[in-house]
Amino acid sequence: xxxxxxxxxxxxxxxxxxxxxxxxxxxxxxxxxxxxxxxxxxxxxxxxxxxxxxxxxxxxxxxxxxxxxxxxxxxxxxxxxxxxxxxxxxxxxxxxxxxxxxxxxxxxxxxxxxxxxxxxxxxxxxxxxxxxxxxxxxxxxxxxxxxxxxxxxxxxxxxxxxxxxxxxxxxxxxxxxxxxxxxxxxxxxxxxxxxxxxxxxxxxxxxxxxxxxxxxxxxxxxxxxxxxxxxxxxxxxxxxxxxxxxxxxxxxxxxxxxxxxxxxxxxxxxxxxxxxxxxxxxxxxxxxxxxxxxxxxxxxxxxxxxxxxxxxxxxxxxxxxxxxxxxxxxxxxxxxxxxxxxxxxxxxxxxxxxxxxxxxxxxxxxxxxxxxxxxxxxxxxxxxxxxxxxxxxxxxxxxxxxxxxxxxxxxxxxxxxxxxxxxxxxxxxxxxxxxxxxxxxxxxxxxxxxxxxxxxxxxxxxxxxxxxxxxxxxxxxxxxxxxxxxxxxxxxxxxxxxxxxxxxxxxxxxxxxxxxxxxxxxxxxxxxxxxxxxxxxxxxxxxxxxxxxxxxxxxxxxxxxxxxxxxxxxxxxxxxxxxxxxxxxxxxxxxxxxxxxxxxxxxxxxxxxxxxxxxxxxxxxxxxxxxxxxxxxxxxxxxxxxxxxxxxxxxxxxxxxxxxxxxxxxxxxxxxxxxxxxxxxxxxxxxxxxxxxxxxxxxxxxxxxxxxxxxxxxxxxxxxx
Numbered sequence: 001x002x003x004x005x006x007x008x009x010x011x012x013x014x015x016x017x018x019x020x021x022x023x024x025x026x027x028x029x030x031x032x033x034x035x036x037x038x039x040x041x042x043x044x045x046x047x048x049x050x051x052x053x054x055x056x057x058x059x060x061x062x063x064x065x066x067x068x069x070x071x072x073x074x075x076x077x078x079x080x081x082x083x084x085x086x087x088x089x090x091x092x093x094x095x096x097x098x099x100x101x102x103x104x105x106x107x108x109x110x111x112x113x114x115x116x117x118x119x120x121x122x123x124x125x126x127x128x129x130x131x132x133x134x135x136x137x138x139x140x141x142x143x144x145x146x147x148x149x150x151x152x153x154x155x156x157x158x159x160x161x162x163x164x165x166x167x168x169x170x171x172x173x174x175x176x177x178x179x180x181x182x183x184x185x186x187x188x189x190x191x192x193x194x195x196x197x198x199x200x201x202x203x204x205x206x207x208x209x210x211x212x213x214x215x216x217x218x219x220x221x222x223x224x225x226x227x228x229x230x231x232x233x234x235x236x237x238x239x240x241x242x243x244x245x246x247x248x249x250x251x252x253x254x255x256x257x258x259x260x261x262x263x264x265x266x267x268x269x270x271x272x273x274x275x276x277x278x279x280x281x282x283x284x285x286x287x288x289x290x291x292x293x294x295x296x297x298x299x300x301x302x303x304x305x306x307x308x309x310x311x312x313x314x315x316x317x318x319x320x321x322x323x324x325x326x327x328x329x330x331x332x333x334x335x336x337x338x339x340x341x342x343x344x345x346x347x348x349x350x351x352x353x354x355x356x357x358x359x360x361x362x363x364x365x366x367x368x369x370x371x372x373x374x375x376x377x378x379x380x381x382x383x384x385x386x387x388x389x390x391x392x393x394x395x396x397x398x399x400x401x402x403x404x405x406x407x408x409x410x411x412x413x414x415x416x417x418x419x420x421x422x423x424x425x426x427x428x429x430x431x432x433x434x435x436x437x438x439x440x441x442x443x444x445x446x447x448x449x450x451x452x453x454x455x456x457x458x459x460x461x462x463x464x465x466x467x468x469x470x471x472x473x474x475x476x477x478x479x480x481x482x483x484x485x486x487x488x489x490x491x492x493x494x495x496x497x498x499x500x501x502x503x504x505x506x507x508x509x510x511x512x513x514x515x516x517x518x519x520x521x522x523x524x525x526x527x528x529x530x531x532x533x534x535x536x537x538x539x540x541x542x543x544x545x546x547x548x549x550x551x552x553x554x555x556x557x558x559x560x561x562x563x564x565x566x567x568x569x570x571x572x573x574x575x576x577x578x579x580x581x582x583x584x585x586x587x588x589x590x591x592x593x594x595x596x597x598x599x600x601x602x603x604x605x606x607x608x609x610x611x612x613x614x615x616x617x618x619x620x621x622x623x624x625x626x627x628x629x630x631x632x633x634x635x636x637x638x639x640x641x642x643x644x645x646x647x648x649x650x651x652x653x654x655x656x657x658x659x660x661x662x663x664x665x666x667x668x669x670x671x672x673x674x675x676x677x678x679x680x681x682x683x684x685x686x687x688x689x690x691x692x693x694x695x696x697x698x699x700x701x702x703x704x705x706x707x708x709x710x711x712x713x714x715x716x717x718x719x720x721x
Contacts, residue, residue, distance in 0.1 A: 023616025024567075024582040027355040027600075028608040029324030031057060031068050033306045034585045036299040039289035040081040047297060048103070049308065050077035050089065053565045053585025056103040063297050063310045063321065073097075073106050074565045074581065082122045088147065090117035094132060098147050111141050111150045118163065122146075123170050129153065129194060131165045136180060138162035142194045153194035160186050163224075164210045172216050174236070176208040183207070185223075187236045191216075200236045210252045212261065220276060222250035222263050229253070229263055231276045242276045256293050262315070264288040269315045282315035290315075304605045325349075325360070329602035330374050332590040335381040341400055342590065342602050343373025343386055350400050355600060355610050365405040367392060374415050375456065379422045385441065387417035387427055395441050408435055408444040416457035416467060426486055428454035428467045436486045447486045452478035452493075460506040468501040468514060477501040477516060481534060492534065499526055502589075503549040505558070509533070513574060515550035515560050525562055529574055540577060542568065546587055549601070553593035559615060561588035561601050567615050576639035580615045634706045634713045637692075641718040644695045648678070650706050652685050664707040665690060670700055678704075694719050 026032050036051035049057040049066065054073040057066040071077070075097060081087035089097040089106075094115035097106045111117070115132040122128035126146050132139045138161060140154035159180050167173035175188040175197070185204035188197040206223040208230075213219035221230040221239070227250055229243040248268045255261030262271045267284040271293070285298035286305065298309040298318055304326040309318040327344035334340035342349045342358075346367065349358045363373075370389035378384035386394040386403070391411045394403040408414065412429035419425035427435040427444070432454070434447035454469035467480045467489075477499040480491045501516040514528045518541075525542035527550070545562040552558040552574075560568040560577065567582040586603050593599035597614045601607075633651040640646060652663065665679035675697065678690045694702075699721045705714040 023580065023611045023613040024584070024601075024609045025611075026068070026583065026608075027610050028358060028606050029306060029322050029326060031066050031322070032583070033605060033607040033609075034583075035305045036287075036308070037076070037078045037305075038080065039297045039299065040079055040087065041289075041291040042081045042084050046081075046084050047291075048079060048081050048087070049297070049299070050079040051306075052076045053583070055585070057308075058102070062295065063308075065321065066308065069103050071103050071106070074585070075106070076585075079103070080120060080122075082125065086125070086146070088120045088122065088128070090120065096120055096130060096147060109147050109150070112139055115139065119165055121165055121167060123167055127170060127193075129165055129167070129173070131162055131175065133161060136161075138175075138177065140165065140175060140194065140197070153190075154188060154197045157188070161207075162186070162188075163208065166211050166213060168213050168215060172213075174211055174213055174219065176211045176221060178207040185221075189236065202236065202239075204230070204239055209250065212253045212255050214255055214258050218258075218275075220253050220255065220261065220263075222253045222265075224249055224251070227265075229270070229276065229279065243270065243279045254290065256290075260293045262288075262290055262293070264290075271314055283318060285309055285315075285318055288315065306605050306607075324606055325358070326606040328372075328589075328604050329606065329608070330372065330589050331376050332592045332600050332602045332608075333376040333378050333384070334592050334594050334600065335378050335384070335399060337594050337598055339381075339399060340592070340600060341376050341378075341384070341386075342608070343376055345373075346371050346388075348373055348376070348386060348394070348400070348403060354598075355608060358608070361400070361403060363388075363394060363403055363405050365392060370413050374413075375417050377417050377419050377425075379419045383419075383422050383440075385417055385419055385425060387414035389413040389430075393417065393427065393441060406441065408441075410435055410444065410446055415455040415469075418457045418459045418465065420459040420462050420465075424462050424485075426457055426459060426465060428457045428469070430455070434467075434486055434489060448489065450480060450489065451491050452480065454478075454480060456502075456504055458504055458506045460509045464506070464509045466504060466506060466512055468504050470500070477514075479504075479514070479534075483533075494528075499528065501528075502547065503591075505550050505552055507552060507555065507574075511574075513550055513552075513558070515547040517546045525560075525568075527560060527568075527574075527577065542566075542577075542579075548588045548603070549591040551591045551593050551599070553596045553599065557593075557596045557614070559591055559593060559599060561591045563587045567601075569615055572639075578638065582609060582611075582615065584609050632706075632708060632711045632713075634704075634715060636715055637704065637717045641720040642694075643719065643721050644697075645691060645693050646717060647689050647691050648704060649687065649689045651687050652708065664705075666705050666707075667692065668703045668705065670702070675702065 034052045034055040038050050040048045045062045047059040047063045054071040056069045056071045059066045077089045079087040079089040085102045086100050091097045094112040095110045115134045119131040128143050130141045138157040141150040142153040143150050162175050162177035165175045171193045173190050179186045185202045185208045187200040190197045208221050209224040211221045217235050230239040231242045232239045248266045250263045250265040253263040259275050260273050269282045269288045270279040272279050286300035288298045290296035296311050308321040311318050329342045332342045338354045346363050348361045351358045367390040372389050374387045376386045384396050394405045396403045412431050414427050416428040423440045425437050432450040435444045437444050452471045454467035457467040459465035463485045465482050471478050477494045480489045482489045498518045501514045503515045505513045510533045511531045525545040525547040527540040529538045548561045550560045556573045558570045565585045567580050568577045570577045588601045588603040591601045635649040637646045637648045667676040669675050
């Protein structure tokens with residue numbers, strides 16, 4: 001009768017958002033497009049790269065190429081492996097994630113509730129340390145059983161922010177950071193494996209971000225804020241500045257022997273071969289991780305973080321391991337299953353083989369500044385249009401083989417474009433103008449000035465169109481409607497809801513969908529729907545996500561792209577939406593489905609993903625979050641109406657004495673009689689989903705009530721058989 005999903009579990013329970021086959025795969029860049037965070041070297045040729053959304057890559061040939069692994073988690077990973085199978089990553093709310101299967105499964109272990117895990121360091125296959133940061137206080141915890149349990153090692157560091165910990169051997173280690181009230185560097189040392197830590201006085205002004213000690217006396221440090229490289233030869237009693245200025249912030253320092261080492265940070269790497277006496281600046285990359293003094297891996301170049309580079313000459317040169325482009329993509333449109341288009345600055349990308357390859361069609365025209373291809377709209381398989389900044393638009397009459405770029409005659413940045421027929425089209429601009437053509441773009445007519453700034457426009461036919469955007473104040477979303485071919489536009493604001501629309505679809509003249517988000521302390525995805533041209537609106541909220549784009553492949557099937565690895569889908573025309581996993585952990589700007597099964601989505605850093613299975617199977621967890629909820633909340637069940645199974649989600653916050661009073665979730669019939677008790681137990685803080693199977697109940701109206709201490713709320717649902 002019921003199933004409870006624990007989406008946030010404390011103590012020592014396994015925490016993994018289990019993924020069925022997501023149904024999405026990467027097309028650009030390859031091997032993947034999520035934000036990458038860390039590199040870990042194990043063995044002679046094994047390299048792991050971890051990143052957002054459960055991303056984990058593995059190379060078995062020293063980083064020449066990488067395989068994307070199925071990690072069965074959507075948590076952001078920052079993994080250090082101690083061998084090929086065992087690795088650790090900072091978890092949420094003062095915990096750690098551990099894998100002993102090479103990343104295919106993960107366990108969650110609580111260390112200290114309410115803190116942030118800064119660093120995890122394991123000295124061998126059993127002993128490790130965790131550095132945690134609380135509110136104006138730092139802690140170091142130690143484990144001697146591979147992270148199963150943790151005990152306090154350093155806990156008297158009030159008013160101190162520690163950033164780094166490094167052990168020379170199993171007994172001797174250093175921790176460093178700053179004393180917050182004085183902005184003075186702070187060091188601790190242990191010589192008995194963390195049983196005791198000695199505080200070391202320092203006269204250095206600044207924040208120590210990373211340290212590396214070759215032995216108990218000789219060590220190096222990098223300072224954040226005022227970039228410096230420091231060296232000590234007397235166990236931190238005094239420090240000499242060996243390099244300062246003329247480089248960006250440094251985040252890490254490491255030595256491979258007494259003479260050779262490197263320091264790296266944002267687009268920086270400095271190397272030394274004479275124990276820090278001299279430092280050489282190498283070719284700049286984003287984040288650099290050296291296996292030894294010769295070989296290393298770099299992640300990304302500004303401002304992208306999803307490319308992989310390799311060096312075999314100490315960073316003097318870098319070879320690109322990833323494949324593809326990293327341009328910011330705003331829109332995507334397909335004319336059939338094989339041929340599609342997306343755009344960026346002065347260029348339109350085209351594929352003719354279902355996205356396996358994308359070709360750059362550079363639009364050579366004289367435009368300075370804002371010249372992005374903002375939106376693309378094809379009327380049929382031959383004729384298509386693109387809105388471009390600088391007052392330009394592009395047109396093709398041969399399926400994108402050639403594009404002719406022209407000006408509209410109105411000096412403004414063209415944002416949204418829609419052609420309901422091959423000759424009649426509309427453009428909305430950045431600075432609040434409506435434009436129209438009735439001869440395929442040969443001439444454009446200025447229809448008037450709008451109150452709001454619109455960036456997307458869709459027409460159901462030659463007469464009925466809707467534009468979405470933002471008012472000048474940017475407080476609430478806005479939309480504008482025309483029913484007479486653009487002669488008159490009626491503008492509206494969502495005054496009762498701080499709603500920021502990003503995309504829209506018109507299923508008919510009267511039925512419209514807007515996708516976006518609102519902000520009420522946290523960001524929540526919002527889908528709004530009207531079936532009577534905006535006279536009434538239905539709102540659906542999606543906690544802890546942002547909705548970027550929406551598309552319907554048929555009258556019943558539609559998709560809305562979120563972030564954090566979630567894509568929403570409807571199979572009943574938009575009445576109810578359920579979540580599925582997608583592999584992109586970023587915000588997706590454009591989505592297009594050729595049919596109910598085959599679809600594409602695009603976003604920043606060149607992200608292009610594809611599904612041929614309709615996005616994969618539904619999942620039980622609607623909200624994927626790394627934090628404990630701040631308040632009690634009972635959501636509307638979904639689907640509603642339902643037959644015969646529905647899901648109810650609720651939140652329990654922490655810290656709260658109410659959780660100890662127990663939680664009851666009860667179903668009542670229309671006469672107030674108790675029909676089913678779904679939950680009646682003590683539950684730790686978290687997000688829960690309960691599935692109710694009403695196969696043995698008759699059709700009708702039911703109520704469900706959540707009770708937890710003084711908290712009580714009741715909602716209505718409808719069973720239709």
